[in-house]
Amino acid sequence: MKKQLETLISQAVTVLKAQEILPTDLNPTVHIERTRDTAHGDFATNIALMLAKPAKTNPRQLAEQIIAALPINEAISKVEIAGAGFINFFMNSNAQYQVIADIQIAGENFGKSQIGAGKKVQVEFVSANPTGPLHVGHGRGAAYGSVVGNLLTATGFEVHREYYVNDAGRQMDILATSVWLRYLEACGETFTFPSNAYRGEYVRDIAQKLVESHGKNYSHSTATVFADLPLDEPEGGNKDDYIDALILRAKALLNDGYRVVFDAGLNDILSDIKEDLAEFGTTYNQWFSERSLMDDGSIERSLTVLKSNNYLYQKDGATWFKSSDLGDEKDRVVIRDNGQYTYFASDIAYHWNKLERGFDVLIDIWGADHHGYIARVRAALTALGADQTKLNVLLVQFANLWRGTEKVSMSTRSGEFVTLRELRDEVGRDAARFFYVMRRSEQHMDFDLELAKSKSNENPVFYVQYAHARVCSVFRQLTEKGFTQDVALGMTNLAELTAEHETALLTTLARYPEVIERAATQYEPHLIINYLRELATDFHTYYNAHQFLVESDTVRNARLNLITAIRQVLVNGLTLLGISTPEVM
RNA sequence: GCGUUUGUAGCUCAACUGGAUAGAGCACCAGCCUUCUAAGCUGGGGGUCGCAGGUUCGAGUCCUGCCAAGCGCACCA
Numbered sequence: 228m229k230k231q232l233e234t235l236i237s238q239a240v241t242v243l244k245a246q247e248i249l250p251t252d253l254n255p256t257v258h259i260e261r262t263r264d265t266a267h268g269d270f271a272t273n274i275a276l277m278l279a280k281p282a283k284t285n286p287r288q289l290a291e292q293i294i295a296a297l298p299i300n301e302a303i304s305k306v307e308i309a310g311a312g313f314i315n316f317f318m319n320s321n322a323q324y325q326v327i328a329d330i331q332i333a334g335e336n337f338g339k340s341q342i343g344a345g346k347k348v349q350v351e352f353v354s355a356n357p358t359g360p361l362h363v364g365h366g367r368g369a370a371y372g373s374v375v376g377n378l379l380t381a382t383g384f385e386v387h388r389e390y391y392v393n394d395a396g397r398q399m400d401i402l403a404t405s406v407w408l409r410y411l412e413a414c415g416e417t418f419t420f421p422s423n424a425y426r427g428e429y430v431r432d433i434a435q436k437l438v439e440s441h442g443k444n445y446s447h448s449t450a451t452v453f454a455d456l457p458l459d460e461p462e463g464g465n466k467d468d469y470i471d472a473l474i475l476r477a478k479a480l481l482n483d484g485y486r487v488v489f490d491a492g493l494n495d496i497l498s499d500i501k502e503d504l505a506e507f508g509t510t511y512n513q514w515f516s517e518r519s520l521m522d523d524g525s526i527e528r529s530l531t532v533l534k535s536n537n538y539l540y541q542k543d544g545a546t547w548f549k550s551s552d553l554g555d556e557k558d559r560v561v562i563r564d565n566g567q568y569t570y571f572a573s574d575i576a577y578h579w580n581k582l583e584r585g586f587d588v589l590i591d592i593w594g595a596d597h598h599g600y601i602a603r604v605r606a607a608l609t610a611l612g613a614d615q616t617k618l619n620v621l622l623v624q625f626a627n628l629w630r631g632t633e634k635v636s637m638s639t640r641s642g643e644f645v646t647l648r649e650l651r652d653e654v655g656r657d658a659a660r661f662f663y664v665m666r667r668s669e670q671h672m673d674f675d676l677e678l679a680k681s682k683s684n685e686n687p688v689f690y691v692q693y694a695h696a697r698v699c700s701v702f703r704q705l706t707e708k709g710f711t712q713d714v715a716l717g718m719t720n721l722a723e724l725t726a727e728h729e730t731a732l733l734t735t736l737a738r739y740p741e742v743i744e745r746a747a748t749q750y751e752p753h754l755i756i757n758y759l760r761e762l763a764t765d766f767h768t769y770y771n772a773h774q775f776l777v778e779s780d781t782v783r784n785a786r787l788n789l790i791t792a793i794r795q796v797l798v799n800g801l802t803l804l805g806i807s808t809p810e811v812m
Numbered sequence: 813g814c815g816u817u818u819g820u821a822g823c824u825c826a827a828c829u830g831g832a833u834a835g836a837g838c839a840c841c842a843g844c845c846u847u848c849u850a851a852g853c854u855g856g857g858g859g860u861c862g863c864a865g866g867u868u869c870g871a872g873u874c875c876u877g878c879c880a881a882g883c884g885c886a887c888c889a
Binding site: 258260261262263264267271273276279280285286309310311312313356358393396397398399401467543544545546547556557559560561562563564565567569570571574594595596597598599600601602622624625627665666667669670671672673675678685686687689690692693694696697700701702703704705707708738741742745749753754757760761764767768770771772774775776811812 | 814815816817818823824825826827828829830831832833835836837838844847848849850851852853854868869870881882883884885886887888889
């Protein structure tokens, strides 16, 4: 309907151009919006206000001319000029019932569209280092990313969901070394655990499994392991130098065994992450290995291109990328003075690889702490001769975790964090997903565990699910009372739906496709939540005000068709969010 | 200091991207279960949209400057 009005206005504008009332070089974007107040009709446009100045006339006069040029359409019952020059449209009351039939025919496809036109979109999200279990901070990215993916699929994009696995690099070496040291402890060695190593309990578990599978094959004495190392930070040294020395020592003493220890840690944690996300309702098309970029020469190849484009130089023994020439604050190291690639080097290759795979749009969903990273990735793509405008980086602000009035502090390294799995166990998958996408992603969010945990009416997810369960309950009652639903009879008697609550619901239902389109194009899943809460409110209000299972066959079936449509939209919306739709609560 | 995100009701957040009288949920107060599930509904109080300018028919929304908070500013990822 909204689209139709846009077309009509555009046609009117074309007519006025032909009459030279409007300048011919004008190409306004027609904006139709739903009115907030029913006194203003069903839809309104500000087109006359926008064009008054270029047309050198006053808005109300122009509005009259636009209305005069408007093609006749039977769905419109009245057009008014209001306020400063708004054009208000009142729709024919018969037209509003069409949405019930639309929903019935489209079913689970109601709300879907083809605005994406099959464009290939890659959505990369979570991509947490496999150095430990996912925590609640990752949960927001997981929920947000998967719903954005669902929305893009629903609007006709071809979506590829991907997790970038940082299975190479220094952090993973620190993990491998941490596992090895815990393994040595399990073998009976005693020493002070490095301050910069991973201290989480899961590291001990991995080490224990290593003992069970490989015995003491990789054990060395404390004296050998710690001989001639620099001091750790608590002893007055540098924690980074100390851990780097331990990594080298581990590699030297273990030789081929290092990879066994390394992979033990990687595989254990990665499979935990995969299981965790799957249980959270977040799935991927691909788990992309950083190590593969190293192995197949992609990193080297991208650096060669950067070099031949004159974007690399040597300084202080390291290789730098001249990102400051392309909008970044400063230049960035790509090869460290010890010959190791930086994380950034593999990320350059990774993003180039994405574009080479032919995606029309890249969406990276990052934690807000990585925002300083955007400029250098864009710079790198430009320097490679690639189109950086295809890259969209969506930042997700961190959720502050609260237990009632107490803020929960978190640090991966110290091992003090609430895991995503713990959160799911406590509040359930539905509530967790709902809470995570309830707010705009850029909004700093407070996540109160106590509130999300509560199985009470304070929890908004139940409110929406309950609306669905209530519709289901009505149909159970229908059977118990010996009625059966006659859809066709209901459809021919939709004009029985004249109560205010009913017309309000018809309008709300008709808005659903617009909400989905907007949520998808703006990457704003919270709009779905807001909408579903509104729809649920409208339904609960209706439920309390009117009896559905009345004696009149025509009224009863008309109402049943209405609530069937409501149930369908609730299902469609909650499914997009990855939230279940229980029939009984 | 520089960059970036945020600042709206007591609290947590919306506001159709510049539109008409800024809205919800908690919390608080007063009501509604013999009726399809009360995880529900009805009514009420609550606001200098951080502050100050500017842009225009019109600003919570755009521009500038302040103030405050979060996050960055590594040869970590």
